[in-house]
Amino acid sequence: MTLNLVDRRAVLFLPASNPRAIEKARASAADLVVLDLEDAVKVENKESARLAAVEAVAMDWPMPVAIRVNGIRTTWHEMDVAAANASNCDLVVFPLVEESLKPLDKPVAAMIETAGGVLAAAEIARSCSALIVGTNDLAASLRLPIGSRASMSYALQSTLLAARAAGIAAFDGVYNRLEDPEGFVAEAEESRRLGFDGKSLIHPDQIAPCHAAFAPSQTDIERARRLVAHATGGAVRFEGAMVEDMHVEAARRLLDRYDR
Ligand SMILES: CC(C)(COP(=O)(O)OP(=O)(O)OC[C@H]1O[C@@H](n2cnc3c(N)ncnc32)[C@H](O)[C@@H]1OP(=O)(O)O)[C@@H](O)C(=O)NCCC(=O)NCCSC(=O)C[C@H](O)C(=O)O
Numbered sequence: 001m002t003l004n005l006v007d008r009r010a011v012l013f014l015p016a017s018n019p020r021a022i023e024k025a026r027a028s029a030a031d032l033v034v035l036d037l038e039d040a041v042k043v044e045n046k047e048s049a050r051l052a053a054v055e056a057v058a059m060d061w062p063m064p065v066a067i068r069v070n071g072i073r074t075t076w077h078e079m080d081v082a083a084a085n086a087s088n089c090d091l092v093v094f095p096l097v098e099e100s101l102k103p104l105d106k107p108v109a110a111m112i113e114t115a116g117g118v119l120a121a122a123e124i125a126r127s128c129s130a131l132i133v134g135t136n137d138l139a140a141s142l143r144l145p146i147g148s149r150a151s152m153s154y155a156l157q158s159t160l161l162a163a164r165a166a167g168i169a170a171f172d173g174v175y176n177r178l179e180d181p182e183g184f185v186a187e188a189e190e191s192r193r194l195g196f197d198g199k200s201l202i203h204p205d206q207i208a209p210c211h212a213a214f215a216p217s218q219t220d221i222e223r224a225r226r227l228v229a230h231a232t233g234g235a236v237r238f239e240g241a242m243v244e245d246m247h248v249e250a251a252r253r254l255l256d257r258y259d260r
Pocket residue numbers: 012013014015018020021022024025036039040095111113133134135136137138173174200201202203204
């Protein structure tokens with residue numbers, strides 16, 4: 001079972017153990033909300049967070065809502081998966097994935113956040129609805145010093161390639177520095193240039209800048225409109241450059257995204 005998440009931009013994570021954050025997320029402009037049972041939840045709250053997540057997804061949500069379960073090597077994993085699978089959530093997110101996901105009764109997404117996950121991303125992508133890069137765990141797995149995003153470019157691009165080859169959505173990782181809005185915007189714009197559909201977020205303040213970074217600019221939209229109007233099929237000269245059918249298709253996709 002799959003869920004079309006392509007073109008969703010703002011993927012907001014929050015601890016399932018935080019009821020105020022759940023309320024805030026429901027009222028937000030996030031495109032996908034992920035109630036976390038994994039790293040954001042203290043060990044002593046794992047069971048109550050699972051119950052809270054199941055209760056929360058039973059409410060009405062204006063956007064798809066997911067539950068992220070604990071990793072396969074933890075004692076909570078099986079109970080989390082069973083609870084999420086039986087719940088009203090739209091998607092189950094698995095962390096630290098290194099092989100194909102087993103099908104559930106609902107759509108699944110995989111987090112690529114280890115060296116093994118990156119190398120298996122193409123196979124994993126064929127078993128799920130989205131790949132999400134977990135840049136914090138990935139940095140640890142690759143033994144990178146803090147702030148070494150440039151050293152992750154191969155992993156980011158491999159994940160994107162795997163998702164595109166499987167025709168599913170790809171989301172970039174989180175930006176941890178809550179008090180650095182300029183840094184967030186720069187990283188989100190880079191994510192868009194890399195081809196990601198959107199970015200994982202950890203705070204409501206990151207939602208609006210994320211939408212802005214991934215939205216097509218007015219210049220892009222106007223150019224796309226001119227290009228679609230100008231195209232006659234095959235190779236043509238358009239504003240000083242050669243364009244062919246794939247450029248027209250890309251322009252149509254951009255206009256379609258903008259309209260939606
Ligand atoms: C990072 C935080 C712990 C910061 O918390 P805090 O300083 O308390 O936040 P604020 O005081 O600014 O909060 C203001 C209000 O906003 C709500 N809030 C905060 N964060 C969220 C959120 N993510 N979603 C919805 N609402 C949120 C607060 O409840 C306040 O509400 P109110 O009291 O009514 O005013 C905190 O932001 C946080 O917990 N963020 C999410 C952490 C998380 O989910 N982490 C796991 C995913 S990230 C990850 O692990 C990626 C991957 O696995 C990897 O390896 O990289």
